[in-house]
Amino acid sequence: MNAVAQPSALQVRAQDFLARYEGLKDRLPGDAAVRTAAAAAFARTGLPGPREEAWRYTSLRPLAEIGFREPLGPLADCAALLAGLPAIEGPRLVFVDGRFRADLSAVPSHVTVRTGTPAFGTLARLDEKLVTLNTMLAEDGATIDVAEGIDAGTLLLISLGSGSHSHPVAFHPRHALHLSPGASMTLIEIAMGAGTYLHNPVTSITVDAAATLTHLRIQNESPDAFHLSTVYADVGARGTYDSFALTLGGRLARMEVHAHLHGEKAAAHLNAAQLLGGNQHADFTTVVAHDAPATASRQTVKNVLTGHARGVFQGKIEVARVAQKTDGYQMNQALLLSPDAEIDSKPQLEIYADDVKCSHGATVGDLDPDQLFYLRSRGVAQAEARSILVRAFLSEALDPIVHEEARAAMETAITAWWERQSV
Structure with missing residues (x-):
């Protein structure tokens, strides 16, 4: 008699997330049809596993071994966490355990901001498993619109894991940002927290013609937290998406960025630094699609690793046949300050145009x-x-x-x- 195969930890956790959706679906805000499609896709595919090339170096098994529930409510006292925020002046949108807190926020008056209903738009992206999970379970998020020609200054987007629950919690905020032609903004994202939780945000960004977004991120989550974020940036002609991500916290972290340069002379800068110690694992994965002539991308990623930490960089530059005069560059450098630290580096170039300037490199040392x-x-x-x-x-x-x-x-x-x- 053949033994019945036991489900893996990843499969068990995927079933738990599906059960949560079934219990919540009648009161989740937003487009129910999109959520239903996401749930069907997630039921087929589950969580990403190590046999998938994009997840070859990052295993979600530590996450799968923990049972997460939904937060009870955004009523936690976050005074200690708020006191630890960087001293950056400006309007701010504060989310606690994935839910907007108006009492802690200062909404800007010169841009349009909506919260309460996740903005799925055309970016359901059900081919990305963590995005599918987010689409299925997102309860809140910020939708931000900057009008044509407006310099919107600085806006802080703050996510706090309250640590106020008796059990590990998971939250999946869904954000969207649209800069109309000629607009500009500096968006500073800060993620901090206490306790054990999963923070799985998805952000869709549209930068129209001649607009500029500076996107700065500080990920300093709780040492017991899991941070799995995905950003999609669509950049129009002469537009610029200029980003920098600093990873310091979390037990396991992955920042994934997909930049699509679809307008002539569009540009994307995807720079980052990962500073890891102990048994931390962090992954910075990027895909830059050059789909128009004379586009440019720059990536410089630095890693400083101590203890038994493991860092991952995966960077892919895709150049379409139409994207002549593309200028693409990526560099990953790592300092290993311990004999037990490890870095995995996977730069990639996929070029179909014949008049381009693309290069990549990697260095590792003490x-x-x-x-x-x-x-x-x-x-x-x-x-x-x-x-x-x-x-x-x-x-x-x-x-x-x-x-x-x-x-x-x-x-x-x-x-x-x-x-x-x-x-």
Whole structure:
């Protein structure tokens, strides 16, 4: 008699998420038909597994071993978490456990902001499993519109995991941002929290002709949290999507960015830094599709890894036949400060045009012993010498950040992270 195959941990967790949807579907806001399609797709495909090429280096098994429930309500006292936020002035939208908190927010008056109903739009993207999960279970999110020619200044989008629940919780905010022609904005996203939770946000961004979005992200989640974010950026002619993501927190984190350059002379900058210690695992995955002539993309990703940490970079540049004069560049560099740390780097170029300039590269190493010796010989203590060299390594990634308060916040967060590793 043949033994009955037992479901894997990923399959069990996928069934749990489907059961949650069945219990919530009658009161979830937004397009019910889109959710039904997402649930059907998720029932077929489940969570991504290690046999999938895009998830070859990142296993969701640690997440699958935890049973998540929906948050009880956005009523938690977040005073301690709010006190730890970076000192950045400006209007802000605050989400606690995935739900908008008007009492903690300061909604800008010069842009249109809607909350309460997830904005699925045309980006259901049911081919991406985590996006499918988000589409199925999203309860809230921000929809932001910037009118033509408006300089909207700075807007903070803050997500807090309250840690106020007796059980692990999962939340799946769905955000959308549209910049009309000639508009500009700096969006600063900050993710922090306490306790064990899954934060699975999806953000769709549309940058119209000659518009510019500067998108800065600080991911400093709880050490026991899971951060799995997906961003889609559509960029029109002469538009610019300029982003930088700093990963510091979370037990397991993955930031995935899909940039589509569909207008002539559109540009995307997808820079990042991952600073990991202990048993942390973080993955920065990007896909840049050049689908118009004279488009440009730049990616510089820095990794500093200590302890048993593992970093992943997967960067793919796709150049369509029509995208002549494309200029694409990506570089991944890693400092391994422990013999047990690990980096997996997978740069890719897929080029169908014949008049392009595309390149990629990767470097892995420890701190330069000659530079350490030079600093030590001039009286600099060992810990301070290492700190100086790590900061110098990260400076290239931080240099393009012109928003002074955001850069100061990132430098402060990096200093705090380094001090924790040095204890």
